[in-house]
Amino acid sequence: MSKDLIKNIFNFRATEINKFSKKKLVLGAILIIISLISLFFISNNENFYDKPIGKVISIEEKEFDKKTDDGKIELMKNQKIRAIIMNGNHKGEVVEADNIASFSQVNDLNLKVNDQVFLSITDNDNHNISSVKITEFKRDKYIVLIMIIFIILILLIGQKKGLRSLASLIVNIIILLIITELFTKGYYLMICSIIASILFIIFSIVIVSGRNKKSFAAIVGTLTGTLISMIIAGVVIKINNWSGVHFEEMDFLTQPPETIFFIELIIGTLGAIMDIAISISSAVKELYDKNPNTSRRVIVRSAREIGQDIMGTMSNTLVFAYLSGSIPTILLFLRNGVPITYIVSIDLSLEYMRAIVGSIGIVLSIPITIYISILILKNHNMGEI
Known part of the structure; x- marks a missing residue:
């Protein structure tokens, strides 16, 4: 084999590797930009909610013991929460609320500073806040973060197959929503589920494997x-x-x-x-x-x-x-x-x-x-x- 032929082979392989690396870099950059935009949006989406949202700015805690029905002792703590309202008519106002947290956290929340929570606000006749109650934790930011990590990993590792897998997942979710809507309209649940299952199989396999x-x-x-x-x-x-x-x-x-x-x-x-x-x-x-x-x-x-x-x-x-x-x-x-x-x-x-x-x-x-x-x-x- 001549030196020129060997040189051409190495140059060809180097070119292909560079093209592949550039594609991965471009894909990675696009994913990072989309992820940052998504995180920024989800971190500042309070105005899209009808429910009042509060951001915890300070917490005062007092611990105490509670005797359960079976005679056991469970550690509890009373949290005095100060939060700033992020949306709605009372946006920008600072409110206080009480929160009871248990060690097991079965039916309660153990809140920390900078956590965001949904609030139930009661106004008096002068449209001023008379009482505030914490209803539930605002979790959309963490859900979107997990989804972003999943999408990045499946695209970087799976590439075209990963993209097809995502497409298959989206199609199956759409099918599930349609079948659920048909059921609410009075269609028989078993028939809807069998049709959905057949569609799941066909679309999942065909989209991913061709x-x-x-x-x-x-x-x-x-x-x-x-x-x-x-x-x-x-x-x-x-x-x-x-x-x-x-x-x-x-x-x-x-x-x-x-x-x-x-x-x-x-x-x-x-x-x-x-x-x-x-x-x-x-x-x-x-x-x-x-x-x-x-x-x-x-x-x-x-x-x-x-x-x-x-x-x-x-x-x-x-x-x-x-x-x-x-x-x-x-x-x-x-x-x-x-x-x-x-x-x-x-x-x-x-x-x-x-x-x-x-x-x-x-x-x-x-x-x-x-x-x-x-x-x-x-x-x-x-x-x-």
């Missing part, structure tokens, strides 16, 4: 796996006549709890199955791309090995995801002397039912998606549909 046979295989695998797991769950629950399934936490609903529970099962299960299905179909596609003459037995063995590795972690993910939301309830019951057997059998019955049904769907979706992917992808052009 319109190709790999995506089609993942969609068919997800729909088939979800359907079979729901049929199994429905048959088992019907045979046992809902024995062992307790709906006490759904007493406040105006819909039959069985319907709501099945909708939860469908949405929770299809999310996990969709992850498995796209992973399996991608693996099968890559195996065929590397060697189109690979035998079906080798493909099945390799895809099954991949699926088995994913299966264990995804099942644990489902269990942790469902049970983690119940940790406060578990701790509250344990503190009040409720036996762990009662907590598991009564208060966690819905959570572990969701986890079990989702795990069944994960296990079933592996062989289903493998054979569907082989059927669709083998001896077919892998280009766009």
Whole structure:
């Protein structure tokens, strides 16, 4: 190889690296500018709220002990809050309010200087403030900050795939809002949820992975796996006549709890199955791309090995995801002397039912998606549909 050829190769690679670096720098700069603008706006958006907002400027605290109903002592503190009103007719006025904070902070706020809170203000006949009450914490700034961090990370790491994932998320939120609006108009909730689930699957996979046979295989695998797991769950629950399934936490609903529970099962299960299905179909596609003459037995063995590795972690993910939301309830019951057997059998019955049904769907979706992917992808052009 001549020196000129080697030099040209190195120059070409250096040019490509510089172009890639410039793109990342431009993307990073744009994201930083948008993030700063968003943070500035959300930090100065008080005038867009109808509720009065106060910014805490000083706090005087006095601690005291409170005896709870079970005879235990909990540390409490009385906060004397001085806050400046940020919007509304009393903008700029300084007010005082009392706030009781407990160690557990179950139903109260432990405020700090510079915190922003929503206020309930009562005026007298002269339109002057007669009383002020703190209602809740203003959290939009922290929510937007977390969203900005998420968007920056998914775009910098995922790049085009990350942008597609964001687009998919936005589309799914829009679908959810539309379905919710249809339900408020009187449409049947189960039908709306099934339609929404199908749309979630199609748009999530197609937007992220494109319109190709790999995506089609993942969609068919997800729909088939979800359907079979729901049929199994429905048959088992019907045979046992809902024995062992307790709906006490759904007493406040105006819909039959069985319907709501099945909708939860469908949405929770299809999310996990969709992850498995796209992973399996991608693996099968890559195996065929590397060697189109690979035998079906080798493909099945390799895809099954991949699926088995994913299966264990995804099942644990489902269990942790469902049970983690119940940790406060578990701790509250344990503190009040409720036996762990009662907590598991009564208060966690819905959570572990969701986890079990989702795990069944994960296990079933592996062989289903493998054979569907082989059927669709083998001896077919892998280009766009």
